[in-house]
Amino acid sequence: MTRILLSTFIVLIVGCSTAKKDSDTVLFAGEIVNPTSTQVILMKGRQKIDSAQLDEKNRFKFDLPTIENGLYHFNLSPEYQYVYLEKGDSLMVRLNTSYFDESLVFSGSNEEINNFLLELFLAAEEEDSAMYTEYYELEPNYFLDKIKSLRDDKLSHLNEMKSETTMSDGGYELLKGSIDYTYNRYKEIYPFQHKRKTTEENLHDLPKNFYSYRSELNYNNQHLTYLRPYYDFMKAHFGNLSYMSCVNDCNDGNSGTGKHLHFNKHKLHLIDSLVIDKELRDNLFRNVAFDYLLKRKDAQENTEIFLKEFKNVSKNNMHIEEIENLYLGIANLQPSKMIPNLTVVSFDNENKTLNEIAKGKKVLFYFWSGSNKKQYQEIFKRVAELKEKRPDHELIGINIKTDYNDWKVILKTLQVDTSLQYQSNNFKELTEKLVLYPMNKAIITDNGIIVDGFSNIYYN
Template structure:
């Protein structure tokens, strides 16, 4: 019944024909149950293609006259998901934001590709937990057999789908890539997770053919650049190569100044030597920079060395401004600095700055989003504990990525003191200026002056 209704809606809304590809125009439409935003944004990579407002029935429609075949993202803030589009497509999506990914259903041209891509995404989420709880403990040959078995299940399903639907060459490349790079990533991670799970002193000896798939790795597939399994594989693969080459070839003297700097420089040069696709290179270089700047606080002189090296190998990086903003944000959150004077809104819809809120008292700022109920409920449980541990501090919650009215409903349902809660409408500015990585972050101030700009509510 759902499929019939969806197909009928596609026909009525966009006038699609059962004959595929009779024009180059792409029609992409949908219906959103419980919308969290009034518009849908379509992106290709990091570039906005178009936006569409929801109508009074919570429906949207894109009519695209000239686009490149391939992988796109549609964004309904704060969530997003893939959509694969080819010229001539008429495609419909229906979803309920309460169960965003699980409720997604595509109908129309290329529904098979999109639904299978979504099925792979959901299967990976489920398998990830078993990888960490069970499979990484296995011996190398048993682990390889398990990975091969899981991969073959997906390959067989794709073959069946293709025999019924005759997918395009581009779609098959995308779906095969999603399968292969998902399972190859697990093998890149295996030596580290296995060592951790088994508490072995050294890395386990691996069979000679353990990484045989590396002979087929494509470091420049433009069509896969923004496919999550491909990108995640590249991160794990390059981390593995950098670590193992350093372990085998670098003496301890080379790393006395800063192990972190030494390792990250290795990784920068590996990306430079192996990865040929410009956007993938830029994204991977960005990942290394964020990882270095955020996870390990190195000496200022080492950070300068890293940024100089970064700019040398990653010329004209499209993320350079963002990375420099991050560096500036970290510098501005050092002890004895005044907390950035950012605007937030109170429960009573009054605008205040963080500097005003933090004046004349000790404050612990924490951050949460209404998009993940499990996460924010855990945060508020932790805050209740911190209230007892830090009676001399005012614990101030700053909400991000949530509609203002929805935020107020959550505050009311939780029964927390609304006078200690504020809402930000500018997620990007707050994230950049306060360096909100990870979301468990806390900032501690005394009379608006920073005491600790990189605390964590679970480590206080």
């Protein structure tokens, strides 16, 4: 029934069969149930292609006269998802934001590619969990057998689709890349997770063919640069290469206070030597910088050495402002400093600064988003526990990435004390100045002075 409705909607829009490609113009349209934003933004990588307002029936429509075939993504703040488009396509999407990915379905030309790409995304979420709970404990050969079985099932489905449809080479490459890089990433992660799971003293010996796929790696596939499995693989791959090369070749980088710095410098230089594509390079360099700055608070002199090295190998990085802001944010959240004087809005629509809220008392600030129901339910459950554990602290919630009215409805539904709740509509500023990575973060203050700027609400 859903597919019939979708196809009908497309026919009403274009007035002809979606299977025909009479021109290069692309129609991408859709219907949003429970919209979280009034507009849909179409992106290719970091470039905004176009935006479309939702009409009174919560429908949107893009008419794109000239586009490049390939992978795009559409944003309905705060969520986003992939869409593969080719010249002449007429494609419809329908989704319910309450179950964003699970409810999403495509209909029209190239529906097979887009629906299968979504199926791979959802399957990977389930399999990621199974990897950590079951598969990483397996001995190497059993692990390889399991990975091969999962990969072969999806490749069989893909090849069957290709034989039954007019799938383009570009569409096939995208789907096969999503499959291959998903399972090769698990192999890159395996030795470290296996050691952790089994508590073995050293990394397990691996079969000679364990990384056989590496001989065919393409470090510069521009068609896959923004495909999540490709990017995630590259992050895991360079982490693996850096660790192994440090262990085998470096005498001074495996111990002591400089270990964290040494390892991440090594990773920067490996990326520099192997990756040419500007966007992939910049994104991978950004990942190394965030990993270094956030995971472990290194000595000031080491951090300055790292940033100098980063700027040397990653000249004109498109993320440099974000990384410098992160560095400043971390510096400003150190103990004894005043909490950044950001403005938030109360339930009664009054502006207050964090300094005003924190003045004269002990406060634990925590953060949540209305876009993730499971996350905020768990957060508020934890807050209830902390009320007993920290009776001398005021527990202040700050909401982000949620419509103001929706935020108020959530608070009323949960019967939360609204006098202790605030909201910010400036996600970028709040994220940069309070360094909200991860979202489970908590900041503890005493009379506005930071006691712990990098606490975690679940470890208090």
